[in-house]
Amino acid sequence: NAGVTQTPKFQVLKTGQSMTLQCAQDMNHEYMSWYRQDPGMGLRLIHYSVGAGITDQGEVPNGYNVSRSTTEDFPLRLLSAAPSQTSVYFCASSPDRLPYNEQFFGPGTRLTVL
Amino acid sequence: KQEVTQIPAALSVPEGENLVLNCSFTDSAIYNLQWFRQDPGKGLTSLLLIQSSQREQTSGRLNASLDKSSGRSTLYIAASQPGDSATYLCAVQLDSNYQLIWGAGTKLIIKP
Numbered sequence: 001n002a003g004v005t006q007t008p009k010f011q012v013l014k015t016g017q018s019m020t021l022q023c024a025q026d027m028n029h030e031y032m033s034w035y036r037q038d039p040g041m042g043l044r045l046i047h048y049s050v051g052a053g054i055t056d057q058g059e060v061p062n063g064y065n066v067s068r069s070t071t072e073d074f075p076l077r078l079l080s081a082a083p084s085q086t087s088v089y090f091c092a093s094s095p096d097r098l099p100y101n102e103q104f105f106g107p108g109t110r111l112t113v114l
Numbered sequence: 115k116q117e118v119t120q121i122p123a124a125l126s127v128p129e130g131e132n133l134v135l136n137c138s139f140t141d142s143a144i145y146n147l148q149w150f151r152q153d154p155g156k157g158l159t160s161l162l163l164i165q166s167s168q169r170e171q172t173s174g175r176l177n178a179s180l181d182k183s184s185g186r187s188t189l190y191i192a193a194s195q196p197g198d199s200a201t202y203l204c205a206v207q208l209d210s211n212y213q214l215i216w217g218a219g220t221k222l223i224i225k226p
Contacts, residue, residue, distance in 0.1 A: 004157070042118060042203070042216030058213070090157065098212045100145075105157040 001026050004106035006091050012112045013081040021076040021109050023091030029104070031094040032074040033058070034066065036087040037108075043090065049074055050097045081113045116141045120204055120217035128225050129196060135189040135220045137204030142182045145207040149178050149189050152201040152219065161202075162189070166209070194224045 007022045025032065033048035045058030049068040063085060065077040074093075078085060091106040117140045127133050137147070146165045150158040162171045162178040164187070170179040177190040191198055201221045205214040 040123075040218055042205070042218050043214070044216075045213055048213075092158075099207070099214070100212060102148075102160050102163060103214070105159075107155075107157040 003027065004091055004093055004104050006089075006106035006109050008109060009107065010110050012114065013078075014114050015082060017081050018077070018079050019081065021078075021089055021091075021111070023074045023076065023106060024072050025074075025091075025093040025104070026072065027093065027095070027104070028071060029093035029095050030071070030097045031099050031103075032068065033092050033099070033103070034064070034074070034076045035090045035092065036060065036085075037090060038087050046076065046089075078111075081111075083113045085111065086113045087111060116144075116206060116208060116215045118204060118206055118215050118217040120202075120220050122220060123218065124221040124223070126223040126225060127194060129194060131194050132190065132192050133194055133222075135191070135202050135204075135222070137187040137189070137217055139185045139187075139206045139215075142185055143209045144182065145209045145212060147178075147180050147187050148205045148207065148214070149176075149187075150203040150205065152203055158203065191222075196224045196226050198222065199224045 004025045034046040035043040037043045044060045047066040049055045089109045092103040094103045119138045148163045149161045164171045164180040175192040180187045201219045203219045204217040
C-alpha cells in the first residue's frame, strides 16, 4: 500500500490563480480530511468527508472547495488564491466513517501564494 | 472552546538524557489524546494514542500519560538519541464530533 499520497509536494501561485491539491489513499478508508499548518499554530481542519459523495466544513473552510466522487480521492481546490493561504497542507484518512482512532497522514504540500 | 497548548516551543538536550514534553488542554470532555512526530518535509507519524479511560501508554522508549481532570498529558522519552530530533505534536480528539484539536508542537533537538 502506498498509504496517503499528496501532489504536488511544492507549489508557488500568484494571487488570484486557482489550483487543486491532490490527495489519494489506497486503504479503502471512509474518512478523509484536509488540514493546514501555519507557523506557531496547530493544524486546523479545513474540510472533511465521511464517505464518497459526502463532505462537510471544518474550522477554516473559507476559500477552499472539496469533492469526494470516489472513496480513494479527496482533492482540495483553491478557486482564487490569496497570500493568507500560504501554508503547508496535509491530507489524512481514517478507516471508519468517523475518525474514532488513528488517522494516517500524507507527506504534505507546501504552498506559497505571492 | 477546546484549546491545546504545548510548552516549551523548543527544547535542546544532550544525547542520553531522559526528557518530558508537556501538553495541556482546557476541556476534559475528550475522546482520546494523541502524540505525533513530525520530521521536516515529511508527514505526521502517530506515536501514541491514549483513550480517555486510560492513564498511560507505552511504546519502546516512549511513555505518554494522561490526566483528564487536570487537563494534562506528558510524553516521556527515555535515553534520548539524535534520531529523536523532530517536532512533537499533541492533539486531543473531541468527544462531541471526533475532530482533532492540535497544539503548536515542541521542536526537540538532541545534541550528539
